[in-house]
Amino acid sequence: MKKTDQFPFLNRSFLKKITLFLFFMSITVHAQIDKVEPPFWYAGMQNPELQILFYGKGIAQNQVTVSNSIKITDVKRTENPNYLFVTIDTKKVVASDLIFTFKNKSKETFTQKYSLKKRRENSAQRKSFDASDMMYLLMPDRFANGNRNNDSENSTQEKYNRELPGGRHGGDIEGIIKNLDYIAELGATTIWSTPLCEDNDAAFSYHTYGQSDVYKIDPRYGTNEDYVRLAAEMHKKDLKLVMDYVTNHWGIEHWMIKDLPTKEWINQFDTYTQTNHKRTVIHDTNASEIDKKITLDGWFVPSMPDLNLKNPLTLKYLIQNAIWWIEYADLDGFRVDTYNYSDPKGIAKWTKSITDEYPNFNIVGEVWMQSQAQMAYWQKDSKIAAIQNYNSYLPSVMDFTLYEAVTKVFNEDDGSWDKGMVKLYDNFTNDFLYPNVNNMLLFAENHDTNRINQTYGNDIRKYKMAMTLMATVRGIPQLYYGSEIGMAGDKNKGDAAIRLDFPGGWEGDKNNAFTKEGRTPEQNHYFDFTAKLFQWRKTKAVVHFGKTTHYIPENNIYAYFRYNANETVMVLMNNSNETKTVNTHRFKENIKDFKTGKDVISELTFDVTNEIIIEPKSVLILELK
Incomplete structure (x- = not known):
């Protein structure tokens, strides 16, 4: 089946004909603005150029001017007349309200207010996460339900159904806020939450990686204001907030996918083409061009259209969206999903634009590769990548080779030539490949892998060994929610099995593991060890940077x-x-x-x-x- 048959709105010839017709024939229609993105911006940014997307029926027919003597440096129109991309120079602009005026050929005019807000003090120099931190990874839908009133929402398709393993279970931002003391008690200093922006898929939307609006928190989690409040409450407790950002794809229900700004906004083939996942072709000097194209431009799954970072409009949109969230929500870092599935030059520009604006801002990329050389290629200032004149500008990568070792060694009682602890030793012998080995995210598991307690049959001795390793070697340790109370889960039974609800996060749960009194003796054994280990680590510069x-x-x-x-x-x-x-x-x-x-x-x-x-x-x- 052709992709254009599966998704009629992607049909190229139809789109070209209808959009040209609308562009030339609808000039008498009074345009309207349905969306403005970014919805507002900030004065005093290092990069003064701001690209504003105006969306509404026939908006492209208009000429546009702006108040306050601000210079419009560029106006982009595409084959879709419902979009207008206007770039202004904000270099000498103070925080203020601007008025954009739109005038069509019939001399009809209308206006749109736009705000440039004042930045937080020292915003550009914000401190990010580093090796002194311990990162707690949670899935908001499965962590705690703090507000029953938003379990289902009229504007989203999938409704609350806790009985369905892969359904929406009702966890939300309020549930995280109510349990910040629990997280801090563990010795965690940073929270990485899987995505919180709206995912309006009809099913399996709980992981929120198929986002449908990247300027809006999913209403089943709360509001944009709730997300800002989460960051503020965390900062009161000296906790840092890391957003899970997705540059590679959106969800099929994204409002822009349903009315593409341009056919070049996403990557498309004549027939539906899925990525081959062979990201080694990116640096493989012997790779074919078709293999590279399928790797980078192929879709992750049919429900996740692949974003085209080679398109300057798309890339600028994603850069500004990321910066907007940092500034608006007062974020402390990013974890970037499927980092090296995106166009290498485009993702490097995205990363560099953010770190140019925030020099101390840490970004860790999911680079799921099988060797240290392949992972090191993707870290900023890699000498390996420099051979090919490439620099990703990515400060941090996830240590997947260490993860692979950790999930095997403690079941290997034989310590012969290549068994047991030698796997750990051999992993660290390749640390010389990394430009900044101390800025790597270490983990024994995450939301995509088998639970470590499943792997080791809930043998707490092996859990202690794995966590001790995470806490005492170079890098930034990450703990997956629930492992600290012995939660297990078999990925062979599906993703829902490794993303179970945290006990006590829902009213009526028989076991409340958020409190010492509510935990079982076994859960307290896990928790007490984990908390003692990571509370100790918090104060140990010798472990952080030694x-x-x-x-x-x-x-x-x-x-x-x-x-x-x-x-x-x-x-x-x-x-x-x-x-x-x-x-x-x-x-x-x-x-x-x-x-x-x-x-x-x-x-x-x-x-x-x-x-x-x-x-x-x-x-x-x-x-x-």
Whole structure:
């Protein structure tokens, strides 16, 4: 089936004929404005050029002027007469209200008010997340229902149905706000929420990656004002808010997809074409052009049209949308979904435009690759990418090779040549490839993977080993909601199985894991360990930004040290099923003249001058004295 048959509004010949007819024949129709995007802007931005999208029936027939002696530097019309892209120069403009005047050939005029607002103090220099943070990933629909009144909404297709595993369950922004103290108690400093903008698909819209309006919070989560309030409440508690941003695709229900500004707004083929997911072709010097095109321009799924970042109008729209959310909601960072599925030059321009405006703003990209060299290619100032004269300008990448290792090693009791803890050691031996290895997001799981507690059969010893690794190696640790109370989930049973409701997030839940009293003994065991570990980490600059020395694993035991001029931390992991006695003489270059080490979790003190006894499947985090 042709895509143009499946989606009639994408039919090229029909669109060309009807739009040309409307453009030339509708000049007597009084135009109207249905949407203005960005809905407002800010004075004093580093890039003074502002592209404003005006949308309404026949709007392109009009000539446009603006008040306050502001210069219009460009007016773009496309084959669709319902769009007008007007660029103004805001360089010398203070916060004020502007009036745009539209006049058609019949001398009919109408006006549109537009506001340039004042920025927050020191907005451009805002501090972002870094290796001193721990990021808590949650899915708002599955975390907590704080407002029952927005469970369903008239303007959206899918309604509340908690009985349906893949349905809308009613979690919302209010539920997050009400449980900020719980998140802070865990030692988290940052929240990454999966997307909150409107997703008006008829089914499976709860993950919100198929967005239908990127300037509007989904009403089943709350309002734009609620999102701003979430950031404000988090900042009161010294928590940071990271938005999950999607540059690669929108949902098929997006209002602009239903009336494309131009056929070039999205990537299209003669027949429906899905991406081949082989993103190695981007840097592969032997790759064919057709493979590259299908990788980058193919759609993720039929319900997610692929955005064309090669189109300057589309790219500018996405840049401004991202900056608008940072400024409006007072955001602290982005996580970018499917980062390297987008046109490489376009996504680099998008990223650089944001970091030029906010020099300290951190952006972590989902670059799901299978080798360190492939991931390092996508980090800012990569020497690997420089071979091809490319720079993504992306500050941070997600460490998928470490993730792959973490999901296997603790089930490998055999510590032979390439088994067990050697997998971790080998991963870190390639750290030299990264321009900024300390600015990587570390995780044992996320909303797209098997739950770590499922992988390890709810063996809390293995969970402790995985979390200790996340907390003590270089980079920024991320925790997936619910793992801290032992939640499990099998991805083989579908995505809904790894995105279960957090117990206690709904009125009437029998188990309320948000409180110590409401948690089971097993849940408290998980929680208490996790909170103690990450609360300790919050104050440890030696772990955040210290150097690392590690030693080749022996007998499935891995030892590494984090150190700076003031502190040394020794981490010892016994991945075998036997109690081991470790001779410490081998580690003399790091132990130096230290005599003892106090374990962070048990608070027991160990003599480190000769031998250390360590239990099977266990970890010691020793602060050396």
